Amino acid sequence: MTTLRSRIIAWAGRMYLVRTSKKGFDLSRMSFLPEPVLMPLRREGLDPVNDLAAVREKEPISKLPVPIAANVWLVTGYDEVKAVLGKANAFSSDFTNLVGKAGAGAEQNPGGLGFADPPVHTRLRRLLTPEFTMRRLSRLTPRIHEIVEERLDAMEAAGRDGTPVDIVHSFALPIPSLVICELLGVPYEDRADFERLSAARFDLFSGANASFGAISESLSYFRDIVKKQRENPGDGLLGMIVKEHGDSVSDEELAGLADGVLTGGFETTASMLALGALVLLQDPEHFAALKDGDEAVDRYVEELLRYLTVVQVAFPRFAREDMEIGGVQIAAGDVVLCSLSGADRDGELGPDMERFDPSRNVPSHLAFGYGIHRCVGAELARMELRAAYPALVRRFPSMRLAAAPEELAFRKLSIVYGIESLPVRLDG
Numbered sequence: 439m440t441t442l443r444s445r446i447i448a449w450a451g452r453m454y455l456v457r458t459s460k461k462g463f464d465l466s467r468m469s470f471l472p473e474p475v476l477m478p479l480r481r482e483g484l485d486p487v488n489d490l491a492a493v494r495e496k497e498p499i500s501k502l503p504v505p506i507a508a509n510v511w512l513v514t515g516y517d518e519v520k521a522v523l524g525k526a527n528a529f530s531s532d533f534t535n536l537v538g539k540a541g542a543g544a545e546q547n548p549g550g551l552g553f554a555d556p557p558v559h560t561r562l563r564r565l566l567t568p569e570f571t572m573r574r575l576s577r578l579t580p581r582i583h584e585i586v587e588e589r590l591d592a593m594e595a596a597g598r599d600g601t602p603v604d605i606v607h608s609f610a611l612p613i614p615s616l617v618i619c620e621l622l623g624v625p626y627e628d629r630a631d632f633e634r635l636s637a638a639r640f641d642l643f644s645g646a647n648a649s650f651g652a653i654s655e656s657l658s659y660f661r662d663i664v665k666k667q668r669e670n671p672g673d674g675l676l677g678m679i680v681k682e683h684g685d686s687v688s689d690e691e692l693a694g695l696a697d698g699v700l701t702g703g704f705e706t707t708a709s710m711l712a713l714g715a716l717v718l719l720q721d722p723e724h725f726a727a728l729k730d731g732d733e734a735v736d737r738y739v740e741e742l743l744r745y746l747t748v749v750q751v752a753f754p755r756f757a758r759e760d761m762e763i764g765g766v767q768i769a770a771g772d773v774v775l776c777s778l779s780g781a782d783r784d785g786e787l788g789p790d791m792e793r794f795d796p797s798r799n800v801p802s803h804l805a806f807g808y809g810i811h812r813c814v815g816a817e818l819a820r821m822e823l824r825a826a827y828p829a830l831v832r833r834f835p836s837m838r839l840a841a842a843p844e845e846l847a848f849r850k851l852s853i854v855y856g857i858e859s860l861p862v863r864l865d866g
């Protein structure tokens with residue numbers, strides 16, 4: 439039964455990839471799926487739809503009516519999401535569960551680490567973690583501030599005569615793209631290609647005219663970069679891995695890691711920068727508060743991460759065995775979708791979690807996930823957000839939105855929630 443079920447899931451996954459690679463990766467094309475499956479990706483402005491809270495209230499682990507033979511569970515409760523993500527031995531994240539072994543060519547595997555299980559995951563993650571310690575990351579601090587200031591200069595020039603400036607394209611997207619270049623150690627002569635590539639990845643994420651071609655292009659770009667780093671290792675992440683573990687990692691694995699870092703760190707941070715700016719712009723008190731010291735900045739950043747939880751749903755987990763979680767019986771082969779945005783608004787965390795309140799003592803939110811796949815770049819993301827929000831507010835203290843809230847175009851049905859553009863006037 440389990441084998442038949444896994445075959446059907448793999449078939450559905452392959453069909454989905456075939457459709458998307460021909461037509462572009464657009465979750466809205468999943469509209470053939472029943473509404474309860476899409477519901478955790480829907481929002482009203484910044485907030486998850488009310489139905490998500492209603493489901494969480496009634497059944498924090500609920501069975502979705504999906505037209506495949508497997509049970510598909512939606513987990514929305516904070517404790518329940520932690521229970522699933524914390525049980526790495528009981529759940530697999532392997533991409534081949536979704537597309538089948540034959541469908542999982544390197545060309546179509548979007549980001550190695552997140553879709554790998556131990557022991558492969560453990561080995562690859564061990565290569566990355568030393569590069570993400572605060573000590574190693576601190577070498578990036580001055581560059582992050584420079585990158586932010588350069589973007590603010592460009593915004594100032596563009597918006598000088600009162601012309602609206604789009605925060606998404608002038609600020610939120612370039613900052614993480616340039617920071618990832620620095621992190622990986624992409625040589626200067628290859629950066630124009632990197633910018634083009636991350637823009638293509640952004641299209642891929644947003645579903646506009648994109649295809650899985652963007653992933654294979656990205657992998658082949660990183661293969662070239664890896665080759666250069668093998669010949670002449672630099673001080674960036676790739677060069678350091680080559681210097682310290684060069685013999686135990688293949689070029690393909692290194693290119694996959696670099697691609698995973700781009701996938702994990704680019705759109706997520708860009709969305710946080712843009713949506714966070716929107717939250718701040720909606721309340722002058724919040725906007726002004728960020729000019730003050732570091733303590734306020736840290737509280738704001740943590741509450742923005744929780745409130746926005748831009749990675750709405752974790753990668754699917756596949757049950758390896760029968761088990762009980764939160765009183766619900768889950769069978770081997772079942773698919774489990776963890777709604778991080780649902781969990782982070784759960785009353786289990788404290789009172790009134792639907793509200794943005796930076797004065798609260800933020801409990802440990804799940805915006806970066808939980809367990810062995812918890813975001814490896816969390817501290818880098820925090821560094822970027824802590825540098826960018828206050829610098830934006832200090833440079834343009836009279837900034838205001840240049841569009842009515844109802845005109846703002848948010849992403850539809852995107853795993854990483856975001857906004858297409860955010861026009862502002864700089865001079866008040």
Ligand code: HEM
Nearest residue numbers: 551552702703706707749752753806807811813814815819
């Ligand atoms: C605010 C920005 C970010 C958010 C909200 C975020 C969120 C997440 C989440 C929720 C996961 C876990 C997914 C799951 O368990 O299914 C994850 C994993 C990951 N993130 Fe991030 N991330 C951010 C920034 C970054 C940055 C800056 C990098 C690297 C430069 C990065 C690299 C990764 C990688 C490589 C993984 C996979 C880790 C693993 O599977 O072991 N992320 N991220």
